[in-house]
Amino acid sequence: MLEIKNLHAELEEDSDVKILRGVDLKVGAGEVHAIMGPNGSGKSTLSYVLSGRDGYEVTEGSATLEGHDLLDMEPEERAAAGLFLAFQYPVEIPGVGNMTFMRTALNAQRKARGQEELSAGDFLKIVRAKAKDLQIDADMLKRPVNTGFSGGEKKRNEILQMALLEPKMCVLDETDSGLDVDAMKLVSDGVNALRDAGRGFLVITHYQRLLNHIKPDVVHIMSEGRIIRTGGPELALEVEEQGYGHILEAV
Amino acid sequence: MVFPRAKLLQQKREAAAALIDARALPEGGAWITAARMEARDRIAALGLPTKRDEYWKFTDPGSLTAAEAAPAPVFEIGDESAVFDGIDRVRLVFVDGVFDADASDAPELAGVEISLLEDAAGVDLHWARDLYGALEAEGQHPVARPLAAVNTAYATQGLLIRATGKAQKPVSLIYRRSAEDADVMLHHVIRVDSGAELTVLENGPAAARLNQVMEVDVADGGTLHHVRAQGRDHERRAAAHLFARLGAESVFKTFTLTANGAMVRNDCVVWLNGKGGVAHIAGVTVGEGAFHHDDTVFITHAAPGCESRQVFKKVLREGAVGVFQGKILVRQPAQLTDGYQISQALLMDEQAQFLAKPELEIYADDVKCSHGSTSGEIDPTSLFYLRSRGVPEDEAKMLLVLAFLAEALEEIEDPALAEDLRSRIEGWLKRHQR
Numbered sequence: 001m002l003e004i005k006n007l008h009a010e011l012e013e014d015s016d017v018k019i020l021r022g023v024d025l026k027v028g029a030g031e032v033h034a035i036m037g038p039n040g041s042g043k044s045t046l047s048y049v050l051s052g053r054d055g056y057e058v059t060e061g062s063a064t065l066e067g068h069d070l071l072d073m074e075p076e077e078r079a080a081a082g083l084f085l086a087f088q089y090p091v092e093i094p095g096v097g098n099m100t101f102m103r104t105a106l107n108a109q110r111k112a113r114g115q116e117e118l119s120a121g122d123f124l125k126i127v128r129a130k131a132k133d134l135q136i137d138a139d140m141l142k143r144p145v146n147t148g149f150s151g152g153e154k155k156r157n158e159i160l161q162m163a164l165l166e167p168k169m170c171v172l173d174e175t176d177s178g179l180d181v182d183a184m185k186l187v188s189d190g191v192n193a194l195r196d197a198g199r200g201f202l203v204i205t206h207y208q209r210l211l212n213h214i215k216p217d218v219v220h221i222m223s224e225g226r227i228i229r230t231g232g233p234e235l236a237l238e239v240e241e242q243g244y245g246h247i248l249e250a251v
Numbered sequence: 252m253v254f255p256r257a258k259l260l261q262q263k264r265e266a267a268a269a270l271i272d273a274r275a276l277p278e279g280g281a282w283i284t285a286a287r288m289e290a291r292d293r294i295a296a297l298g299l300p301t302k303r304d305e306y307w308k309f310t311d312p313g314s315l316t317a318a319e320a321a322p323a324p325v326f327e328i329g330d331e332s333a334v335f336d337g338i339d340r341v342r343l344v345f346v347d348g349v350f351d352a353d354a355s356d357a358p359e360l361a362g363v364e365i366s367l368l369e370d371a372a373g374v375d376l377h378w379a380r381d382l383y384g385a386l387e388a389e390g391q392h393p394v395a396r397p398l399a400a401v402n403t404a405y406a407t408q409g410l411l412i413r414a415t416g417k418a419q420k421p422v423s424l425i426y427r428r429s430a431e432d433a434d435v436m437l438h439h440v441i442r443v444d445s446g447a448e449l450t451v452l453e454n455g456p457a458a459a460r461l462n463q464v465m466e467v468d469v470a471d472g473g474t475l476h477h478v479r480a481q482g483r484d485h486e487r488r489a490a491a492h493l494f495a496r497l498g499a500e501s502v503f504k505t506f507t508l509t510a511n512g513a514m515v516r517n518d519c520v521v522w523l524n525g526k527g528g529v530a531h532i533a534g535v536t537v538g539e540g541a542f543h544h545d546d547t548v549f550i551t552h553a554a555p556g557c558e559s560r561q562v563f564k565k566v567l568r569e570g571a572v573g574v575f576q577g578k579i580l581v582r583q584p585a586q587l588t589d590g591y592q593i594s595q596a597l598l599m600d601e602q603a604q605f606l607a608k609p610e611l612e613i614y615a616d617d618v619k620c621s622h623g624s625t626s627g628e629i630d631p632t633s634l635f636y637l638r639s640r641g642v643p644e645d646e647a648k649m650l651l652v653l654a655f656l657a658e659a660l661e662e663i664e665d666p667a668l669a670e671d672l673r674s675r676i677e678g679w680l681k682r683h684q685r
């Protein structure tokens with residue numbers, strides 16, 4: 001599914017700031033991988049470089065989704081190819097209705113894949129059903145994108161978009177940050193409902209607690225722009241008990 | 252360089268004298284002749300505007316005051332429908348600034364009296380005599396607006412519209428062009444009686460050069476909605492003055508869409524003279540290249556408990572220049588004033604320019620006034636967010652530009668009119684996207 005090889009990236013405006021220093025990672029279809037790591041280790045940058053955000057220069061390495069070169073595509077092409085990033089900080093866009101936004105996005109992806117666009121009525125049915133599972137009410141759908149949403153509402157809105165767009169590869173950046181216990185459960189249930197033999201997940205998190213809800217197959221530890229250790233779910237527990245310091249020292 | 256004021260005034264007056272010498276006052280009845288003569292005296296005293304005037308510091312009035320109008324090719328809209336096409340309304344058509352009865356609907360609407368300025372000017376008595384030139388004269392203080400006085404003195408065409416009841420549909424003024432060099436003046440007077448309601452629409456470029464004055468008097472409890480679209484001709488020039496005097500509990504909402512045009516200056520002067528009046532002045536401007544657009548607004552709160560809103564949004568690209576000068580003056584009796592002003596520009600590239608001068612002058616102590624002005628580019632984070640969901644870049648930009656404009660478009664109360672203009676703007680943005 002997702003294959004990252006020796007990925008190096010630096011800041012476009014300052015090539016002295018080298019953030020990714022050779023990331024290797026392979027997520028197969030149906031697998032859930034977690035990336036853990038201290039703040040500043042490059043986790044968000046990896047998600048941005050994969051999804052095509054401006055401001056970073058890839059100097060070496062590759063990233064492919066089902067064999068397609070991601071780095072060569074525009075952000076919207078990556079999305080249409082099946083990549084989805086749930087943002088650490090979902091963006092507030094006043095003036096653009098949440099529904100309009102989601103319908104535009106879904107139809108754009110359908111169009112890019114040669115599928116017919118959905119009518120407003122059909123779309124409404126689909127979005128309502130999916131919103132219900134995430135306890136997203138009509139009001140949240142009507143309001144401008146993420147505008148005035150609480151932290152939990154924003155994260156639920158991200159998962160709603162993910163459910164709607166049905167991506168092949170989901171990257172979730174700190175989806176647990178700012179969530180209370182109930183919201184964490186809602187969001188994790190939403191993610192788990194999407195687990196599927198054909199879909200890959202890369203769950204980025206600083207803390208282990210999310211991984212109690214979304215059980216990973218593989219756990220990676222990232223530090224200073226590299227994956228320094230890879231293991232099973234027990235690795236997350238090790239971090240939880242002993243902190244990052246111990247693991248970093250051991251490398 | 253310091254330019255001596257006395258010398259500047261002398262030059263301005265010389266230019267005014269030359270204009271007065273070159274033009275005879277139009278023929279007309281006693282009331283209008285008196286109004287025109289007074290206006291002519293105002294021109295002589297004020298002089299013509301120059302770019303050295305403080306009020307014209309961002310906009311050079313040279314092409315508006317020049318003896319000859321520069322010709323402007325007539326813009327062909329092709330197979331697009333005209334603005335407001337789907338709206339049921341009484342259509343009154345001017346071609347090159349002259350009323351065209353054959354192209355117009357019968358000027359009849361229950362609760363509304365409509366007459367032509369040229370007809371009314373010939374009679375001895377007309378309700379408009381107390382308004383024609385009177386609001387314009389009032390609007391010469393504290394800031395001179397000589398182009399409006401020129402209009403009062405020399406305009407022969409226009410409409411006098413009086414709403415006596417609740418009009419069931421809008422009165423729609425349509426300005427068409429056929430001559431490349433038409434140099435036109437239009438002077439309209441609108442009176443909304445106590446408790447009456449009217450919507451006035453305007454669309455079309457009118458002329459290669461247009462000098463327009465609209466004097467509006469809304470009596471206590473009256474409502475006037477005004478929505479205009481100023482045409483798309485690239486090289487046309489226009490100076491439009493809107494003077495509005497509002498009574499107690501009255502409502503006046505005006506919205507202007509400007510697309511293209513080499514030079515457009517829209518002055519809007521509003522007096523909230525009665526308790527509880529409401530004035531909303533809004534506009535959307537989209538322009539590129541050799542485009543200069545100036546919105547200048549002056550709102551006077553003279554009575555307590557009034558609300559004024561100014562909402563101006565401009566999308567500028569490739570060297571287009573947008574100007575906003577907006578003033579809220581709150582006089583001492585105008586306690587509990589609620590004044591809001593926002594002017595924002597979205598600069599689509601580094602060549603586009605926005606110049607803003609917001610001003611508050613407040614003499615009452617219990618008021619709520621806020622103003623803000625910003626200019627900037629499309630937010631890259633929002634753009635990335637939309638694109639990361641699969642929305643193509645052009646479409647994502649369109650959504651963001653329309654979102655930027657939304658606050659101004661929301662000022663149009665009738666949803667059908669708002670949607671009509673919104674779709675025009677979307678069309679413009681699509682054609683100008685790259």
Ligand SMILES: Nc1ncnc2c1ncn2[C@@H]1O[C@H](COP(=O)(O)OP(=O)(O)O)[C@@H](O)[C@H]1O
Nearest residue numbers: 011017019038039040041042043044045046055
């Ligand atoms: N746009 C940027 N400008 C400056 N520094 C950046 C930028 N993006 C990332 N960095 C730096 O790169 C490093 C990795 O950041 P980030 O990817 O956000 O880490 P994480 O998500 O693991 O906390 C940090 O040191 C951060 O300061």
Ligand SMILES: [Mg+2]
Nearest residue numbers: 043044088174
């Ligand atoms: Mg991060």
